[in-house]
Amino acid sequence: MRGVNADEARYSILEDYRIAQHQISWKQGSLIKAHFEIPSMHCASCIWLLDQLHKFDRGIHSSDVDFLRKTVYVEFDATLTSLRKIALLLSSLGYEPLLNAERGHGSAAAPQKTAIRRLYMRIGVAGFAAGNIMMFSISHYLAGDGGLLPSLELLFNTLSILLSIPVLVYSASPWFTSAYSALRRRHINLDVPVALGISVLFVRSIADITLGHGEGFLDSFAGLVLFLLIGRLFHQKAFDAVSFDRTFRSFFPLSVRVDVRGEQRIIPIDDVQTGDTILIRNGEIVPCDSVLISPAAYIDYSFVTGESTPIELVGGSVVHAGGKVVGKTATLTATAPASQSHLASLWERYGKHTERRSFTDLSDKFGARFTAIAITTAVVGFVAWLPDVGAALNVFTAVLIIACPCALTIAAPVTLGTAMGALGRNKIFIKNTGTLLELSKSDTIVFDKTGTLTEPLNTITFSGRELSDAEWYSIRGIASHSIHPVAQSIAIGTPSVEVDSVYEEIGQGIEGRCNDHYVRLGTRQFVVSDGETDDSTHISIDGDYVGSLTLQSKLRDGMHEMMDELRRVPARRPLLTLVATGDSERDKPVLCSLFSNHQMSFRLSPEDKVRSVQELQTLGRAVMMVGDGLNDAAAMGCANVSVAVTNDTSTLVPACDVVMPAGLLHRLPAILKFAGSMITVIRANLIFTIAYNVLGIALALAGLLTPVLTAIMMPVSSLVVVGLSVGGARLYSRRIR
Amino acid sequence: MSVIPLLVICSIIIAGGFLVAFLWAVGRGQYDDLHTPAMKIILDDRNTEQNDNNDNKRPRTS
Incomplete structure (x- = not known):
């Protein structure tokens, strides 16, 4: 969970008048009525608690909840409290408000x-x-x-x-x-x-x-x-x-920290100028194209390319907008203003949904x-x-x-209204009534991003000699000292362990002594200093090579049944199912049980995906795109109908026609049949x-x-x-x- | 039968009053959100603090 200090810093942007404006509905003297969108609101007791805000802060006169819009309206006295304090209060109660340059327009609901x-x-x-x-x-x-x-x-x-x-x-x-x-x-x-x-x-x-x-x-x-x-x-x-249609900017952080002559300041994204030094912390998204100043950083480009394994960059490399920083804070120099970035242009070119x-x-x-x-x-x-x-x-x-x-x-x-309501009650949200018609027509399903068919949690498979519990303990202990995502997934659940002489060579591996074992963990080059780099993580204990770990995704439950059922859905012609993803071939073995070889294509750029969708359409096929992120947006925009599969509906809602939780993917055939009926x-x-x-x-x-x-x-x-x-x-x- | 016009006009005026009341309620935003108030009714009173004070004065019945 995020600490209070992090929240404080995050919401201090509300002191900025331009940002605060987005949250305020009206103002009269010191009396202000503001609204916060709270995605995590979900039940009657949420309403109860959010109705009681005046008890937590004397400055709050009243609060009113609109459950369907997931919004709380707060009336407060600006002399006694502030927007930032209210945001902090909401966050401390477990209702983190969604601050968003794009969503914040109070006029949208009016x-x-x-x-x-x-x-x-x-x-x-x-x-x-x-x-x-x-x-x-x-x-x-x-x-x-x-x-x-x-x-x-x-x-x-x-x-x-x-x-x-x-x-x-x-x-x-x-x-x-x-x-x-x-x-x-x-x-x-x-x-x-x-x-x-x-x-x-x-x-x-x-x-x-x-x-x-x-x-x-x-x-x-x-x-x-x-x-x-x-x-x-x-x-x-x-x-x-x-x-629920949300625009592109919803994915970007509202403001960004800049370093002005040694002093950190938080400014709105639109104010970022070329040459500014910006600081992006773990989990934050890089708002504009920039150059890395820190010696090293891990960037997750899953929004842009579809590849969810973070890549490692050294100082001086170019970081594209939309990359998510994983691990340590990265210092960057902006090379373009936010609105002109690579990602924005990609979105503007393809992302606009033709009505x-x-x-x-x-x-x-x-x-x-x-x-x-x-x-x-x-x-x-x-x-x-x-x-x-x-x-x-x-x-x-x-x-x-x-x-x-x-x-x-x-x-x-x-x-169609009743149908949308029925689907909505099943947590399947449809953009508009025309979508149902499109759904019933689609005869080709392209699964973008293997993450839609596979679980987001990686399972680790080990190949090598049998290891004792003590040895595993040492490996986990060493791994827990690295911020590398692979190391972190190895170390999940390990309590902090005393280790000696830990040394990490960024991008290669980590070594150190733990529990009387000397462990080296990393690329083949790092561990045994021979052979080529591959997708696995290699381990040696006390100088002896013991084996390698491979991160592998697991198929979601019910995928085989779903594929069988999809083939039986009555359509104008037999349904064609394809995989087009930006991921590496790592998950190929898992997917082989669902698709034949020629149905899968890997390492596709967003443009490649668009092209393959368009090719299918020129063959007269009605393409349905199933994906999960911004990287799919371009292809989703040109597909006849697009389905976004999310692991958390309240946080990530890309602009698409249908949004459904990933756990319900196996109901896809039923949804298609429903649209037909x-x-x-x-x-x-x-x-x-x-x-x-x-x-x-x-x-x-x-x-x-x-x-x-x-x-x-x-x-x-x-x-x-x-x-x-x-x-x-x-x-x-x-x-x- | 001559009383019928009077009754008809009276009834229309009364019904018109209800129409005006409805339009007023809509204009005041009472129909903007029909869902949340329905859930609120099952919750305790908004001013539980005051209720607590009242409870102290009143002998407990349970």
Whole structure:
């Protein structure tokens, strides 16, 4: 665990006004409202504790938790406490806040909030109007042949019209603005027929009422808008709960220590200039291209190249941005500002996700066709009834009313929203609803980074002569004195041991006396001074060579079953599984049981991965990329769908389409099947809607569509669609458990 | 029957009051987060310190 001092240094950056700004929502005199994102928040007692912050610090007035956004809002008095102190307090309670130049923008959550508030208000208005208008309409329907008293009828009609006006101009406005902007771009989306249906419904009703032809369709009108809004709310909620797309800068430390004439200072990353001396401690990420000043350092480039074994650099070598320092603090000289670094350019070139529009495209295409058919049918109906203009107009509007694809606009968001929710409850997070469609289409799976298929914990295999417990003890004791990662994984769990005359030759090995044994541990060159360097670590005890240690990854549980099952997933063609990784061949023997030789390629650069994905795509394959880090980002960005497998969802969330914990990887086939069945559910809804519309249009053409019938038909179709969607998604989601 | 218009108008005014109350609540942000308050209700009171003080004055019943 990190010590208090390290935390203190880390959060002292909050004294910097520019950084603090990102955390502050508003400020009034000394009263400040700030927010901290706390990824580790996970249960009710977290809420309880975070609600009690005022007890720990007198300066805190109140704290409020938003569980779904994993954020705590703190109101405090700046004269009594400070942002840094609160961050320290949170950290000491075990809720380390996520400080982040990119995430910190308080404004990010605000527009979302007003959007959902406006949606609730629209629903409130529509619901109020729909309920009241229905009361008046029912009295019309039940009045019988005599009809209502003329005075009552006048009152009811007036009130109905008055109530329906706010529904038209306020509640239904999203469809009108969307349809208008689509039409202006000479484009037809699904909102166009909806807006057309709504407006015809309204105009026809007003015309009927004022001309005394009948009671109009205002109840159907208000109810329809209400149903549409509820569908939209569903969509918004599902989207809100799983929006996790984080940008590239989230991976970088927010600030960096610089050495200015012997004095250490902490400055924001954006202020780093070429020539600055920067200090990067263990586990921190190098923010910009730089040159190493310290005599030696270990850099883990897993973010950049995919190779997770740290490499060793000597003074004067070039360190690329994105490398993680392992072990001792490294002193570097920046050679480029942070934003222009190698990594940033790599990200900017490939990392931008083209918006996955396939689903919107599908419904827009449907919308265009639907509008064309509806208008043609309406015109045909009009012409057929022509000598009688009144009846012809009646049929024309009736067709447009009943042909409103409202059920369809509800079907997709409700199905996909429920599906996303179900997956989210299983800790599988999906970026957007279109991703499900892409998932169901994919027929090629590329596993990037062997770490996704293998456990992150290395298992050590020893080959050589039998060693006694005392000898093992000595080896571990010596190893514990090296900061080399291999030595550290050998020494895991060893208590500190007294050793004599330890000498470490950086990059070669370590030697020393421990427990009456003289141990040399390191490369073949270092231990026996002959032979070539290989991937193993060699050991000699008291001058005799005893054997070598090899670090080997272990396959995750259930991988064989997963591969078998993947081959059985129904797809357009047999699924192709490949491995493309930046790692060395070290793990090849482990993977051989899953893949044949030609399915694996090693030591690929990020560009190579992109190229191989693109090659597959030119062969007409829908590529799904499964990876775990930033190094995969470029390839992930150009794959049709990308899955990030993380060992800790709350800390590392690369920009990708799906995020799932590594332990759930064996459920991948189930997820693919689930995505496929969701598309089936949507298709079923589509067929139902078409059948229903054909029936409705037939009634309309025959001139039989009365207001009562409309009032029944519209909600029934919506309810059936919602039922099918939710029921289907729930039923299938049980199978992924 | 002449009382019906009066009743209808009264009911609409009352229902309108509820609508206004709803819009006010939404505007004040009461619908922003529906999840956390639901979990908070199972927790002890926010001001347990004050409760402790009250407990000292009151004879213990358990």
